[in-house]
Amino acid sequence: MQPSACPYCQTTMRNTYARGLTRDECGACGAGWFDAELLGKVVTGPVMDAVFEQAKGKPGRCRGCEASLQYVPGCPSCGSRAPTCPGCGGAPLPAVELKGLPVDVCGKCRGVAMGREEVARLQQPTAPQPRPPEEPAPEIQAADFEHEYVPAPPSMSLRPRVMLGDEPACTTCGRRLEPRYGFVWEERLFCGSCAPEGSVPYSDELTKARPSESSGRRAQYLNTGATESAVVWLLSKLFK
Template identity: 75%
Template sequence: MQPCPCPYCQTTMRNTYARGLTRDECGACGAGWFDAEVLGAVVGGPTLDAVFEAAKGKPGRCKGCEASLQYVPGCPSCGRQAPTCPGCGSAPLPAVDLRDAVVDVCVKCRGVALDKKELARLQKAMTPEPKAPEPREPIQAADFEHAYDDPRGMSLLPKVRLGDVPSCTTCGRRMDPRYGFVWEERLFCGSCAPEGSAPYTDELTKARPSETFDRRSRHLNTGAAESAVVWLLSKIFK
């Protein structure tokens, strides 16, 4: 497109490209002039064809006082020049609705003019609404049970070494693992269990001092009261 006068203030416009639209833009009033081919690629060819069809025989609109204009180059109410085609000089240009904007159309040159306000409305109407984020299920405590599982189905948790006959690592006393404590993959009775060890569970995890307050240890340590009960049972079933 060659630079041409603004349809509204006659200031020479410049070629610009913004928000996916190539147009002539007026640096004085912010108006824009679009070729039908360019604008049709954005709003849709059939939509723009309907706009040009609706413009036939329709009156124009004064940009100063909003008066309806028919067959006059200037507004008889306020004296402002009527919207004029920058290509062929036709005035007044018919005013037609396009989406949420009112545009001034030249059927002969197949061009569309928008003032700054209507241009902003059209751009807003063509901007898709942002998608709402998909709802996420709340995290359950049970979700942490498999935090260390391998995705191929193999558990990455270290296993305690019980041997052929489960017994305390320190004193060697035979015992039921259910009443024992685990520390660094070894089994201990309630009397010999090191500080920081965890009660035996089906997961058979090892505990480390550095993990006392992390997610894994919070899941495994069941509290001082339960540890005392397990220790008492180990004494009963010696």
């Protein structure tokens, strides 16, 4: 095959193959001339058919000053030679877009011409893309399994709300007693003899008693302020 001239600068091109594309490449300006059938394997056949259909009746374009060219072999504005088909010599070649790239095409020879920059951009999708580095999995911390403590709102009081009345007395036997010597169960005050199973010594610092608590665990509710109440309860049980 006789070497062809560059469609833009008329320098003799050489046939080359790079990144899956066979083309004639200009060593002077870097332009490329692609056979539509081979180029269609990269950009798909239907796309190429649409390009040539779009090129029918389209004017050419000056590569020097971007002027529109119609039926002239050279640009009347800047004098540059119009894009010319290296196969049949037809000029100016219709200017269209191929996948967003400006190209010049020859419908007779089924060829596509594009500049150095367009050739580089066309080859980018065919180049293998590096895989993004995998982010290491976050290290699991023991705190991830702990429930976050949410304090109770100020309006919610956890202290026992005991119904003492005007004269504090045992709910069961009615005996008057000091609240500090009594026991709490379901917001009611009891003496040591009548205290139900699960009740706790009265104290402003204790939370409300829970029904599931057993009397054998009463000691864990005792603090410095409740020690005296615990002693009174023990004596009442011994001398009942």
